[in-house]
Amino acid sequence: MSLYKDQTLRIYNSLSGEKEVFKPVHEGNVGMYVCGPTVYSNVHLGNVRTFMSFDVIFRYLLHLGYKTRYVRNITDVGHIVDDVDDGEDKIAKKARLEQVEPMEIVQRYTVDFHTILDKYNFLPPSIEPTATGHIIEQIEIVKQIIDKGFAYEVNGSVYFDVVKFNETHNYGKLSGRNIEDMLTNTRDLDGQSDKKNGQDFALWKKAEPEHIMRWPSPWGIGFPGWHLECTAMSTKYLGETFDIHGGGMDLKFPHHECEIAQNEACTGHSPVNYWMHANMLTLNGKKMAKSTGNNILPNEIFTGDSPFLTKAFAPNVARFFMLQAHYRSVLDFSNDAILAAEKGFNRLMEGLDLLSEIETSTASTLDVKSWSKLCYDAMNDDFNTPILIAHLFEGIRFVNVLNDKRETITAEDLEVLKSTLTTFTFDVLGIKNEKSSSNNSDKLEGVVTMLIGMRDEARANKNWALSDEIRDKLLALGIQLKDGKDGTSFSVQ
Numbered sequence: 001m002s003l004y005k006d007q008t009l010r011i012y013n014s015l016s017g018e019k020e021v022f023k024p025v026h027e028g029n030v031g032m033y034v035c036g037p038t039v040y041s042n043v044h045l046g047n048v049r050t051f052m053s054f055d056v057i058f059r060y061l062l063h064l065g066y067k068t069r070y071v072r073n074i075t076d077v078g079h080i081v082d083d084v085d086d087g088e089d090k091i092a093k094k095a096r097l098e099q100v101e102p103m104e105i106v107q108r109y110t111v112d113f114h115t116i117l118d119k120y121n122f123l124p125p126s127i128e129p130t131a132t133g134h135i136i137e138q139i140e141i142v143k144q145i146i147d148k149g150f151a152y153e154v155n156g157s158v159y160f161d162v163v164k165f166n167e168t169h170n171y172g173k174l175s176g177r178n179i180e181d182m183l184t185n186t187r188d189l190d191g192q193s194d195k196k197n198g199q200d201f202a203l204w205k206k207a208e209p210e211h212i213m214r215w216p217s218p219w220g221i222g223f224p225g226w227h228l229e230c231t232a233m234s235t236k237y238l239g240e241t242f243d244i245h246g247g248g249m250d251l252k253f254p255h256h257e258c259e260i261a262q263n264e265a266c267t268g269h270s271p272v273n274y275w276m277h278a279n280m281l282t283l284n285g286k287k288m289a290k291s292t293g294n295n296i297l298p299n300e301i302f303t304g305d306s307p308f309l310t311k312a313f314a315p316n317v318a319r320f321f322m323l324q325a326h327y328r329s330v331l332d333f334s335n336d337a338i339l340a341a342e343k344g345f346n347r348l349m350e351g352l353d354l355l356s357e358i359e360t361s362t363a364s365t366l367d368v369k370s371w372s373k374l375c376y377d378a379m380n381d382d383f384n385t386p387i388l389i390a391h392l393f394e395g396i397r398f399v400n401v402l403n404d405k406r407e408t409i410t411a412e413d414l415e416v417l418k419s420t421l422t423t424f425t426f427d428v429l430g431i432k433n434e435k436s437s438s439n440n441s442d443k444l445e446g447v448v449t450m451l452i453g454m455r456d457e458a459r460a461n462k463n464w465a466l467s468d469e470i471r472d473k474l475l476a477l478g479i480q481l482k483d484g485k486d487g488t489s490f491s492v493q
Contacts, residue, residue, distance in 0.1 A: 002028065004064040011244070012328060012382045014252065014275040015174055019382055022274065024243050030061050030068040031238035033272075035230055035247035035255065036128070038075040039109040040090040043116050045333065046281040046288055048298050050248045052319065052430075053278040053327035053383075055122045057246070059428050060379050071237050072125040074113075076106040076132050077213050078226045085159075085202040086193070089223065092213050102213050106132075116298045119315045121430050127237050131229035135215050138224040138232045141266060142203045142217075150265040154194035156206030156220035160261060162199040169264050171199075174275060175253035201258050203228055227258035235263065235271065245272040249279050278327045283308065284334050296333070309335050313342060316432050320345040323385040323429055344393070349434070351396030352425065354403050355418050361408035366398050368413040372420040379428065388424060395421045448479060452488045455481075 009022040024030050034054045037043055051072070061068045080087045088096075095102040131138075142158050145151040150165045151158055162171050166179045182199050202225035207214035214221045234242065240263075247256065256275065263271035280287070286294050296306050304312030321341035325331040371394060378387035398417060401407045409417065425431050451470055458466040471481050474490070482489050 002065040004028070004066055007064060007376060007380055009064070009380045010382055011274050011276065013273075014277050015270075015272075020274070022243075024066070025239070025241055025273065028065075028067060030066045030244065031242035032058065032061070032068060032070050032244040032246065033230070033234040033238055033242065034070070034072045034125075034245075035251055036073040036075065037109075037113050038079040038090055039106050039113060040079075040094045041109060042297055043109070043113045044288065045283075045296055045298050045301075046248070048116065048120060049281045049322050049331065050278040051117065051122065052120065052322055054246050054276075055430060056323065056327075056385060056428065057244075057276075057383050058123060058125075059430055060383060063423065063428055069127070069238065070125040071127045071129065071234065073230060073233050074106075074110060074128060074130045075226070075229065076103075076110075076130050078131055078224045078229060080226065085195075085205070085225065089211070089213055092211060095212065106130075119302065120298070120319050121315065121432055123430070129233045129237070131224065131233075132213075134229060134232050134236070135224065137236055138228045139204070139217050141228060141232055141262065142224075145203065145262065145265045148265055150261075151203055152196070153219050156222060157194055157202060158204040158219055159195050159200040160203055160258070160265070161196060162201070162261070163197055165261055165265060169261070171261055172253075172257060174257050174260055177253060177257075201225060201227060201254065203262075227255055227262065230255070231259050231262040231266075231271070234259075240267050241269065241271060241273070243272075244274045244276060246276040246278070249277045252277055276327075279330050281322075282330060282332045285332055301338075310339075313338055314434075316434060317342045317345050320348075320389075320429075320431055324389055326382075326384055326386055328382075344389075345431075348392065348396060348425065348431075351399045352421060352433070354399050355421065358399065358402045358409065358414055358417075360411040360414050362410065364409045364413045365407045366402075366409060366413070368398070368409065368416045368420075371395060371398070372416050375420055375424050379424075385429065388429070392421060392424060448474070448490050452481065452490070456488070 010019040011022050012018070013020050032054070034051070036051075037047055054070075054072075058068060058070045076091060077089060079090045081090055081093060091102050091105050094105045098105070142151065145160065146153065146158065151160050162179065163183070165171055171179050172182065179199070183197060204217060204219055204224055205222050206220055207222045211223070213223050215223060234245065245256070245259075260270065260272075282288065283294050283296060286292075288295050296308050298318075300306040301309070301313050301318045302315060304310075317338065321333075321338050322331065324341060324344075371391065375388055375391045375395075378384045378391055381387070395417060398407070398409075399421075402409055426433055451474065455467050455470040458464075458470070474481060479490055
């Protein structure tokens with residue numbers, strides 16, 4: 001069903017800095033490329049948030065009826081430590097430290113990436129290409145850029161000539177940086193570099209003898225630069241001009257800026273119509289960083305095995321929490337914030353459970369169709385999930401007042417209410433139809449605490465038989481009581 005014909009979708013374009021009406025290159029079809037992970041370590045929570053944003057965008061495009069090709073790459077070579085041109089490849093460095101093959105590192109962390117995203121209920125992309133699987137395409141692009149006069153080879157490495165490119169193009173137009181300022185602020189080359197100027201970036205790097213990831217090329221044995229892979233893979237699968245290119249805000253410069261330069265050097269025109277960037281995730285108001293210890297892994301949310309958490313949370317709760325902020329806004333993760341999200345999540349699920357019990361009438365006292373339109377309006381406004389969630393809770397309010405017989409609804413309007421609530425909750429937001437398991441844990445804790453109180457009262461009255469009976473029956477159910485100086489605690493065996 002082609003719902004997109006009746007909807008006006010607006011997307012914030014990082015290139016123009018404005019919301020623009022979305023018009024795909026080919027009507028009814030969407031090509032979207034999102035920069036995937038560099039698989040040298042466990043995926044972190046900030047990555048999950050970025051990919052979740054584009055998972056929802058993918059889901060909504062599918063819901064609107066667009067035939068969508070979603071390409072999300074795996075970077076398994078070329079990403080130098082600290083995102084510079086000189087140094088060691090992140091995957092090669094990890095492999096050297098662990099004394100294993102680089103592809104063992106790639107396999108381990110690619111599996112981890114997929115496992116985590118599956119727990120968060122992500123749809124798989126249409127295509128998930130790897131950088132090492134497209135070395136030939138990358139070499140061909142380097143040849144084209146050299147032939148166009150925008151790159152030069154020195155001692156087996158090839159660099160993009162930013163100054164030459166900027167004579168006829170605008171390097172810095174995505175990030176808003178001025179080439180003259182960048183050149184002024186770049187430290188003088190110390191004579192050890194082969195670059196003409198500090199802003200030039202590597203298209204192909206010569207592999208030193210100790211470098212364990214290496215391929216033959218017209219310029220000698222080497223490996224591709226990090227920026228090159230996305231240009232090669234996006235254009236191979238989506239064409240020279242495609243609709244959407246996404247990624248984290250941190251990729252805007254230099255990665256995406258360099259992508260634009262590479263594409264324009266080859267084709268003479270911009271590769272992407274809509275650039276989209278997801279904002280960062282902080283932890284307790286500070287930037288997440290392994291080096292400072294202010295960090296939490298996605299899996300630690302499910303286990304509760306983190307000093308930042310008081311309990312474990314279901315993957316659905318974590319997903320719901322992240323979608324309560326707009327993808328372009330900074331989102332702060334904290335124990336209190338996800339606890340509040342859990343309450344909201346359970347309220348949403350409980351309301352959805354009541355849908356099957358609503359009785360219909362000959363007239364509606366609620367304007368369900370206008371409410372349904374507001375849900376579409378929220379997503380059409382640059383995929384505004386927090387506003388959508390607010391409307392979904394208004395829909396749950398409808399459910400509750402209908403269940404209490406304070407309002408009435410026709411069968412036709414009830415179908416609109418059901419369809420809108422379930423479609424946007426499950427299909428678009430990607431939340432599974434289940435209550436938080438931790439909600440059941442809260443109920444269990446409440447019941448056991450009540451029984452402990454009854455046992456304490458029995459002991460105070462010297463009713464040892466009842467006291468022992470409560471303890472023994474709980475133990476038979478796998479709940480062990482432990483008496484201490486601070487009172488009685490329990491554990492589930």
